[in-house]
Amino acid sequence: MHPEMTVKNHRIPSIWYKQTSNLSSGRTLNPSMIVMHYTTGWNGEGSRNWLMGAAGGTSNEGSSAHVVIDRDGTAWQIAPFNRVAWHAGPSRYGDLESLNNHAIGLEFVNSGPLSPDGDGQWIDPYGHRRSDDELNAAGGFIKASHPRVGGLVYAWPNYTKVQLATGYAILKALADQYPISAIVSHEEIDTRGWKTDPGPAFPMESFRQLLGDRNPAPRVKSVTASRLNIRKGPGVGYARIDPPGALDTGTIVRVLSADDVWRLVEVNDGPLSGVRGWVHGAYLG
Known part of the structure; x- marks a missing residue:
């Protein structure tokens, strides 16, 4: 694990930091929740740069997050934890709406669901075909249907052990610093009805357990x-x-x-x- 991870001045000093261009100006975030996402991509640095917008050399002007966690366990912080980032979109949890104003966003590098091509391979969100062997070499996958993406059985790549270990360490540091009362998936807060992240391959309950009594059991x-x-x-x-x-x-x-x-x-x-x-x-x- 990462015992050195602590939050100081709304940053984790032990991980890489550069601020995204995509933040709400003049808005202070007092985080009470953490939203878990996947990046819909395979390349960690590419996902990080995209979420950084102009600061990452990309044209993205509509999304960001607070931390991106790569499949090799590398973490990049791209927003202070007291600034409003753009990761939740139209969202609601209980009486709270517009959860960007309440939540820290963690992005885990993962492609999300791959659809079957009918010939024994899988098509990722960018149209690239992947075989079972390729997915297994990248960390394995599970097969599962999901009502938000249709009636087919999809391939959902696993999250790696080192990636999850980094995620646990970051979440613990955040829970030690802020009054976090809930850890939620993007899917369960999305009001548009199509988000699926972080998906069935992600161990949501093990993350929720890190909050102990603060995270109400379903x-x-x-x-x-x-x-x-x-x-x-x-x-x-x-x-x-x-x-x-x-x-x-x-x-x-x-x-x-x-x-x-x-x-x-x-x-x-x-x-x-x-x-x-x-x-x-x-x-x-």
């Missing part, structure tokens, strides 16, 4: 309606996640967050285990 509930629609967002205006479209009576779910009467849930057992979506909280008991 509540386990069961569906009480005969068929309960499960949707891509908190409201009847959002499309149903299909499959499955609806959850049967007795389906066990974990409640991850709330938005008024709506609950973001993850199915906890059976053939639909891992499916996430929004349901009306009145039909959970």
Whole structure:
């Protein structure tokens, strides 16, 4: 691990630092949350430079983060932890909205899902084909479907052990310095219904456990309606996640967050285990 990681003056002195151009001017961040992301890329320095915008020599003017963590465990801090970076987008968690104003963003270098090409290979977000052997050589992968990217089974590259170790050390340093009360995925706070990061290959629960009692454990509930629609967002205006479209009576779910009467849930057992979506909280008991 990295026992030397501490926060001083809103920076971790032991890791590389250069400030991104993409920050909200005149806005102070008092962080209470941490949002976990993947970069949708394979190249750590390239992802770092992109998120730095003009300061990284790129044309990006719309996104940033606080720290980028490469697959070899290297970390780059690109924003002070008291400045508002642009990583959460349209977002909500409980009563909080626009989570850029409340959260530190950590970006882990990972391509995200690769779609099957029908000939035994996988296509990454940039159109490059990767074989099972190539993905295994890069750290392995899991196969999983996800309602936000369609009904196919996708390849999700694993995060490396050294990358996660660096992530744990950074998160612990942040939790020691700031009143962090929640660690969340970009997926569960996204109000547009299409973000999937950091994805099913990421050990979210092990990161949440670092907060101890400060991070409320997801509540386990069961569906009480005969068929309960499960949707891509908190409201009847959002499309149903299909499959499955609806959850049967007795389906066990974990409640991850709330938005008024709506609950973001993850199915906890059976053939639909891992499916996430929004349901009306009145039909959970």
